[in-house]
Amino acid sequence: MKAIAVRPGVPASIHARTVPRPSISEVPDGRGVRVEVLRVGIDGTDREISDGLFGTAPPGDDYLVIGHESLGRVVEVGPRVPRDLAVGTLVVATVRRPGGSAYDRLGMQDFTTDAPIERGINGRHGFLSEQFVEDASFLVPLPTGLSGIGVLLEPMSIAEKGLSQADEIQRRLRIWRPARAAVFGAGTIGLLVTLVLRLRGVDVTVLSRRRPPYRNSVLVEALGGTYVSSEGTDLAAVAKDHGSFDLVFEASGFSPFVFQAAGALAPNGVLVLSGVTGGSRTIEIDANAFNQALVLGNRVIVGTVNASREDFVRGVTDMLRAEAFHAGWLGQLLTTPVAGLDDAQAVLAALEAPDSIKAYVEVRPDDDPDRGASHRGSQ
Ligand code: BGC
Ligand code: ZN
Numbered sequence: 001m002k003a004i005a006v007r008p009g010v011p012a013s014i015h016a017r018t019v020p021r022p023s024i025s026e027v028p029d030g031r032g033v034r035v036e037v038l039r040v041g042i043d044g045t046d047r048e049i050s051d052g053l054f055g056t057a058p059p060g061d062d063y064l065v066i067g068h069e070s071l072g073r074v075v076e077v078g079p080r081v082p083r084d085l086a087v088g089t090l091v092v093a094t095v096r097r098p099g100g101s102a103y104d105r106l107g108m109q110d111f112t113t114d115a116p117i118e119r120g121i122n123g124r125h126g127f128l129s130e131q132f133v134e135d136a137s138f139l140v141p142l143p144t145g146l147s148g149i150g151v152l153l154e155p156m157s158i159a160e161k162g163l164s165q166a167d168e169i170q171r172r173l174r175i176w177r178p179a180r181a182a183v184f185g186a187g188t189i190g191l192l193v194t195l196v197l198r199l200r201g202v203d204v205t206v207l208s209r210r211r212p213p214y215r216n217s218v219l220v221e222a223l224g225g226t227y228v229s230s231e232g233t234d235l236a237a238v239a240k241d242h243g244s245f246d247l248v249f250e251a252s253g254f255s256p257f258v259f260q261a262a263g264a265l266a267p268n269g270v271l272v273l274s275g276v277t278g279g280s281r282t283i284e285i286d287a288n289a290f291n292q293a294l295v296l297g298n299r300v301i302v303g304t305v306n307a308s309r310e311d312f313v314r315g316v317t318d319m320l321r322a323e324a325f326h327a328g329w330l331g332q333l334l335t336t337p338v339a340g341l342d343d344a345q346a347v348l349a350a351l352e353a354p355d356s357i358k359a360y361v362e363v364r365p366d367d368d369p370d371r372g373a374s375h376r377g378s379q
Contacts, residue, residue, distance in 0.1 A: 002341040003129035004361075005063040011052035014344045019065060019125075022133035030080035031136045035091055039151040040128045041069030041360040043188065044253070045121060045276070047351050053278055056123050067128025068095045068120035069154040069360070071147075074139075081136045090142040092153040093127065093134050095119055096306050110161065110306040118306070128361060130341065140312040146319055149330040151360050152192070156315035157307035159192040162272045164311060165304050166247055173268055178202050178246035182235055182264065185252030186216040186227070188333060188358050189274060193249045195329070198223040199321050205242070207235060208252065215335070215355060222329060239264035246270075253277050258301070259285045267297040274304050333357045 001021045007013040024032030046066050049055035057064045074089045085091065098104035099114035109116070120126020142150045170176040181197050183190050186208035197204045204225040208216065217227035228238055235257070239245060244266040250257055253275035261271050293299060322330050336359035338350045350359035 001130040003065045003125075004067070004341055004344050004347060005065045005125075005128075006050055006052075006055065007062060008049070008055040008057050008064050009052050012050070013052070014050045014066075014348060016342055016344045017063065019129060021131060024076055024078050024133055026133055027078065027135045030078035032078040032133055033074055033081055033085055033091075033136050033139055034076035034131060034133050035070075035072035035093070035139070036075045036131050037070065037072045037127055037129060037363040038147075038366050039071045039360050039362055040067040040126075041151045041154065041358055042067070042128075042347060042351055043069065043155070043359075044351075047348075048278060049121065050348055055121055058124055061125075064120070065125035065127075065129050066120050067126035067361070068118065069151060070127035070132075071142075071151040071153070072127070072132070073366070075131070077136075084141050085136050085139055090144055090147055090150060091139045092142060092150060092312065093119065093132070094138045094140065094157075094307070094309055094312055095121070095154065097124060097138070108308065110308050110311075116306070128341070128347075128363070130363065138309070140309060140316065142316055143320070145323070146316070147366055149319060149323075149334065152188075152330055152333060152358065153312060153315050153319065154307075155188045155358075156192050156196075156319060157311040158189055158274060158304075159196055160311040160314045160318065161307040162193065162249060162274050162304040163196055164314065165302055166270045166272050169300055169302060170268075170270055176246070176268065180243060180245050180266070181205070181247040181249065182207060182238070182245040182261070183249045183251060184208070184230075184235065184254070184257050184261065185250070185275070186210075186220060187251065190249075190251040191216065191219055191333060191357070193251060194220055194223060194225050195322055195326070196318050197247075198225060199318055199325065202247075205238060205245075207238065215332075216357065219329065219332060219357075223326060235260045235264040244269070247272070250275055255281055256283045259283070259290055262290055262293045262299065262301065265293070265297065265299045267299070269297070269299050271299070271301045272304055273301065276305070334360060336360070337362050 096109045097117040101113040103111040220227040336356040
C-alpha cells in the first residue's frame with residue numbers, strides 16, 4: 001500500500017513509497033483494529049521531521065512513515081475489540097504508546113519519563129498511509145457527524161490536555177475559576193485553545209504577530225474573543241491596560257514570551273507552555289522581577305506535551321459543542337488540502353502555504369453523505 005515516509009535525520013528525504021499492508025494479527029489478544037485512513041493532518045512536527053531535525057525510525061527499519069493526526073474508518077476488527085469500534089466506525093488514534101516507566105504502566109504515557117514512543121514521530125510508523133492497524137485501546141470513536149472535522153481531534157487533544165493540566169494544578173486553590181485568559185499564538189493550537197475557553201465562557205484575548213484583520217483574527221472574533229497584534233505591544237502592556245490574566249496559554253513557540261507572560265498573570269494565575277522550541281535563543285531578562293512575580297503571587301508555570309485518551313474524549317465532546325454553538329467554525333480551520341499519497345513534495349508545500357491554518361492530506365475521499373454535508377456547510 002502507499003505511504004509517505006522520511007529517512008529520519010536526513011533532510012529533504014520525504015518520499016512516497018510502498019509499504020507492507022498491516023494485519024490485525026500483529027496486535028495480541030484479538031484486540032487488533034484495521035483502519036482505512038481518510039485524512040491526516042500535518043503540522044510543525046512533520047516539518048521538523050522532514051528537515052531531519054526530529055524523529056526516529058521503528059527498530060529494524062530505515063524509514064519512518066510520518067503522520068500523527070489521523071482520521072479513519074474501521075474496516076476489520078479482532079474478536080476482542082469492544083463494540084464501540086465496530087466496522088464502519090469513524091476513529092482517531094492517540095499518538096503515544098507505552099514505554100517502560102511507572103507512568104507508562106499506568107497508561108499515562110503522555111507523562112513518560114522514558115524516551116517517548118510516538119506513532120509517526122518516534123520509533124513507530126505513523127498514519128500517512130492507506131491503512132493502519134492499532135490496538136483498540138488507542139482508538140477513539142467519533143460520531144459520524146464529526147467526519148468533516150474529525151482530523152482536528154489530535155490537535156484538539158493537545159489544547160484539552162494543556163487546559164486540563166491547568167485545572168488539575170489549580171485545584172490547590174479550591175475555588176479557582178478562570179474569568180480572563182490570554183492565548184499567545186493564533187495557529188491551530190492557539191485557535192483551538194481559544195475555542196475551548198470560549199465554550200466555557202472565559203473572556204479570551206489572543207496575541208499574535210500579524211496585524212488584523214486576516215483569517216485567524218476573524219476566527220477569534222467570531223468566537224467572541226479579542227485579537228491583538230503583538231507588533232508594538234506585549235502581553236505585559238495589554239495586562240496593564242485591560243487587567244491581568246488568570247490563565248495564559250503559550251502556543252506560538254516564541255520562548256521569550258514565557259518571561260513576558262509571567263508578569264501578565266493575575267495572582268494565583270497559571271501559565272501553560274505548549275510550544276516545542278528546537279535550537280537555541282538567548283535573551284536578557286530581569287531574573288529578580290521574574291522570580292518575585294512567581295513567589296509573591298503564588299503563580300505557576302507548567303509545560304505540557306502530547307495528550308491522554310481522556311483528552312481525546314474531551315476533545316470529541318467539545319467538538320460537538322462547538323458544532324452546536326459555533327456551527328462551521330472548526331471546518332474553517334481546514335484551509336489546505338493535499339490530494340492523495342503520491343506527491344510527497346506537495347505535503348511539504350502545503351505546510352509552507354501562505355494564509356494556511358491546517359494543512360491535511362485527503363488520503364481517501366469519504367463516501368459518507370454526512371461528511372459531504374458538514375464540509376460544504378463550512379465553506
Ligand atoms: C504531537 C504530540 C507529540 C509532540 C512531540 C506534537 O506535534 O502532536 O503528540 O507528543 O509533537 O513529539
Ligand atoms: Zn502534532
